[in-house]
Amino acid sequence: MSNMISVSGLIKTFGRTRALDGLDLTVRAGEVHGFLGPNGAGKSTTIRVLLGLLRQDSGTARLLDGDPWRDATTLHRRLAYVPGDVTLWPTLSGGEAIDLLGRMRGGLAPQRRAELLDRFELDPRKKGRTYSKGNRQKVALVAALSSDADLLILDEPTSGLDPLMEAVFQESIQEERRKGRTVLLSSHILAEVEALCDRVSIIRHGRTVETGTLTELRHLTSTSITAELAGPVPQLAGSAGVHDLWTQGNRLRCRVDGDALDTLLRELVKVGVRSLVSQPPTLEEMFLRHYEDDPSGTGATGKHAAVQR
Amino acid sequence: MTTLTGTGGLIRLILRRDRVRIPVWFGLVAMLVIGIASSVAGAYPTEEARLAVLHTTNGDPTQLMMIGPIYDSSAAGLAVWRVRGQAALLIALASLFLVIRSTRAEEEAGRSELLGSTVVGRHAALTAALTVAFAANLVTALVVALGLMGQGLPARGSLVMGLSVAAAGWVFAALAGLTAQLTDSSRTAAGIAATAMGVLYAVRATADVEKSSWVAWLSPFGWTQHMRPFAGDHLWPLLPVIGLISLLVAGAYRISARRDLGAGILPPRLGPADAAPGLRTSLALAWRLQRGTLLAWTVAFTAFGAGLGGVARSAAEQLNASEALRGLIERMGGGGRPADGFFAFVIYLMSQVITVYAIQATLRLRAEETSGRAEIILTGPVGRLRWAGGHLAIVAAGSGIVLAGLGLGMGLVHGLSTGDLGGEISQLLGASLTRLPSVLVLAAISALVYGLLPRLAAIIAYTALALCLVLEFAVELLHADPSILKVSPFAQTPGLPVAELTVTPLILLAVIATGLTAVGLAALHRRDLG
Ligand SMILES: Nc1ncnc2c1ncn2[C@@H]1O[C@H](COP(=O)(O)OP(=O)(O)OP(=O)(O)O)[C@@H](O)[C@H]1O
Numbered sequence A: 001m002s003n004m005i006s007v008s009g010l011i012k013t014f015g016r017t018r019a020l021d022g023l024d025l026t027v028r029a030g031e032v033h034g035f036l037g038p039n040g041a042g043k044s045t046t047i048r049v050l051l052g053l054l055r056q057d058s059g060t061a062r063l064l065d066g067d068p069w070r071d072a073t074t075l076h077r078r079l080a081y082v083p084g085d086v087t088l089w090p091t092l093s094g095g096e097a098i099d100l101l102g103r104m105r106g107g108l109a110p111q112r113r114a115e116l117l118d119r120f121e122l123d124p125r126k127k128g129r130t131y132s133k134g135n136r137q138k139v140a141l142v143a144a145l146s147s148d149a150d151l152l153i154l155d156e157p158t159s160g161l162d163p164l165m166e167a168v169f170q171e172s173i174q175e176e177r178r179k180g181r182t183v184l185l186s187s188h189i190l191a192e193v194e195a196l197c198d199r200v201s202i203i204r205h206g207r208t209v210e211t212g213t214l215t216e217l218r219h220l221t222s223t224s225i226t227a228e229l230a231g232p233v234p235q236l237a238g239s240a241g242v243h244d245l246w247t248q249g250n251r252l253r254c255r256v257d258g259d260a261l262d263t264l265l266r267e268l269v270k271v272g273v274r275s276l277v278s279q280p281p282t283l284e285e286m287f288l289r290h291y292e293d294d295p296s297g298t299g300a301t302g303k304h305a306a307v308q309r
Numbered sequence B: 001m002t003t004l005t006g007t008g009g010l011i012r013l014i015l016r017r018d019r020v021r022i023p024v025w026f027g028l029v030a031m032l033v034i035g036i037a038s039s040v041a042g043a044y045p046t047e048e049a050r051l052a053v054l055h056t057t058n059g060d061p062t063q064l065m066m067i068g069p070i071y072d073s074s075a076a077g078l079a080v081w082r083v084r085g086q087a088a089l090l091i092a093l094a095s096l097f098l099v100i101r102s103t104r105a106e107e108e109a110g111r112s113e114l115l116g117s118t119v120v121g122r123h124a125a126l127t128a129a130l131t132v133a134f135a136a137n138l139v140t141a142l143v144v145a146l147g148l149m150g151q152g153l154p155a156r157g158s159l160v161m162g163l164s165v166a167a168a169g170w171v172f173a174a175l176a177g178l179t180a181q182l183t184d185s186s187r188t189a190a191g192i193a194a195t196a197m198g199v200l201y202a203v204r205a206t207a208d209v210e211k212s213s214w215v216a217w218l219s220p221f222g223w224t225q226h227m228r229p230f231a232g233d234h235l236w237p238l239l240p241v242i243g244l245i246s247l248l249v250a251g252a253y254r255i256s257a258r259r260d261l262g263a264g265i266l267p268p269r270l271g272p273a274d275a276a277p278g279l280r281t282s283l284a285l286a287w288r289l290q291r292g293t294l295l296a297w298t299v300a301f302t303a304f305g306a307g308l309g310g311v312a313r314s315a316a317e318q319l320n321a322s323e324a325l326r327g328l329i330e331r332m333g334g335g336g337r338p339a340d341g342f343f344a345f346v347i348y349l350m351s352q353v354i355t356v357y358a359i360q361a362t363l364r365l366r367a368e369e370t371s372g373r374a375e376i377i378l379t380g381p382v383g384r385l386r387w388a389g390g391h392l393a394i395v396a397a398g399s400g401i402v403l404a405g406l407g408l409g410m411g412l413v414h415g416l417s418t419g420d421l422g423g424e425i426s427q428l429l430g431a432s433l434t435r436l437p438s439v440l441v442l443a444a445i446s447a448l449v450y451g452l453l454p455r456l457a458a459i460i461a462y463t464a465l466a467l468c469l470v471l472e473f474a475v476e477l478l479h480a481d482p483s484i485l486k487v488s489p490f491a492q493t494p495g496l497p498v499a500e501l502t503v504t505p506l507i508l509l510a511v512i513a514t515g516l517t518a519v520g521l522a523a524l525h526r527r528d529l530g
């Protein structure tokens, strides 16, 4: 089995809202897969279909070689889920909730549990209603990480964690990866995605807009170029792949798409280059471009400029 | 005062959020009073007929206990008596839930935190909730007064009636304002207030059965009753009402000023670091979540049963004098001892109250689902049927336990007074338990709508129960054909210990309950969750 999750053409509507509109997603065994997209893009909905909580209108979803709706109960033995907004039973202590969830899956290693509690600095004796948001999240994380599930499905698992705990989380996920577990990680925290994910899928309006490794995605995004030439700047406006061009005498600034970089540099070298600064896109720029409504980049102006600065 | 900043905004928020609930709950009370008043005149057109009702009622301990005595034989006097109990309890519950929902429940959900960080003073939520509740009760009082005057009743009596209903609402709004400050859980806060309400109503009931006027003064329900609309029209019982409200409100503000947001004054306790060995299945979790509520209901109804067992003997003596009651007993299935007639009637009534437990416990499924806690369980290797089935098994067993508590309490105390302990216990326990199938039919209706129409589950389930109660009114007051009672599962069960035990209707009800539950579970199995 090489794919832990394979979803294609998934459609799910709620009344008149089309939450998923032909979504595709493939998660390979053993990888940490980032699942990104702006608010309301359909990440949680996809995850809830995969968990058998929602039934898709059409399209196919396979999870661990089973049907997430029909085989829900058996598949759930092999996965663990952490929701983005954890609610616990007000009268149960965190430790009780962790034990219950672990035992329902057939028991959990007490050592591993103790180690995780210690690492996440979680007091298991507090009652569900007295935990802060971050601590509720930790309860769910400890329960998931101390299970021996093959697949972890995490929906914004760190949205309430402080930076220290964020680091602990990243360290724990790296460990899981080394153990060969597969992780589907929905997140808005780009540093976390960069540190953890082997591949990412970016979705928007219920559709997958990009999928690949971060390097591949970077290539699809533009690099910013600042150069001082030996002579006047040649006519570049309108050249394919060149955006946001600014020129003043011998100097120019612009952004250039990955596949147009070579052509642009040849043009500049013809005139002679005195100095050149090339900046690969930052992660933020890369994602913003995919998140925005016009992903082609040609119409992008104000917001990009703000981010570049 | 800066602690009150933002109260106006919060009032608008409550009115917007509860724009359906408030008119429905409070409107229901007003409709009940006005509607019954207009139908009583038709049901008992002659002074003679009304005097007969007055005499039988005032000599009938079950009626004295449920509602209290009739003070005046006019049509208005009869109408006031007929609705007094239900109207007071209903408006008290409406006010109580309104206040808890707008204070502690908001805080628990963390929404107050969101507001508290903006420009909202620390007493604003409490003030807004109390203001809305007090105003809703006042409006209800005025609507009732106008509605009664519209039927040509005297203005003063109509107003006193409206105020006596609203007074019950005011007291319990204030009490809820206080209990909301005490604990950090809205369920507990509502539970404390509702328990206090039950106890205070029982105090009033005892006072009326024992004809003890000083006991009556221990309960606000006694005070409002002594306003005697159309039978003296007293306003002075509003003085103790106002006094109590002032005390409760002052207490609420004092605590509100001291405690932290989100906390109560009863400190949160630490729980165990590890789960007990038994907590390993979704059924064990369901039991853990439901056992507190079940215990409270069982204790309350065992105690209530014991109280009923205690008055049964004096009730029986008075019953000999009551012709109407003998008629009722005969309607329920024949002769027997007078005490049995009393028990048959109260068991019939109490089984409908215990149904509230069964519905509430069934709707726990919905609460688990909307809070997202069901999701945590169902994304483990637990099927939906097993999860829901666990809760429903507890509902079925729990309803039986509460009914058994009622029968046991009655049998124990009554047995001690007649000397036949074993005989009374087994008879009354049996009589209570035969009511289980009818209770479970209502629970099954709740399970059905939870599966099919989860958003409307609570409304439909409680409406179904209310319909069973309304049918009773319709038969009694509108002279509707008693055969319409046949749709009520409560009327289908033989009225033990008076009637003979017939097993067929019980089996039929059990089959219906099973069928409805099965359809509900099948629907749950197929639908989206969350
Ligand atoms: N139960 C529901 N009923 C109606 N609409 C829903 C429901 N669940 C989700 N939606 C809608 O579906 C769309 C996708 O929501 P979803 O929660 O999947 O987004 P998301 O990508 O997880 O967003 P976020 O980053 O904010 O968590 C949204 O427009 C949302 O309003």
Ligand SMILES: [Mg+2]
Binding pocket: A043, A044, A045, A084, A155
């Ligand atoms: Mg989401």
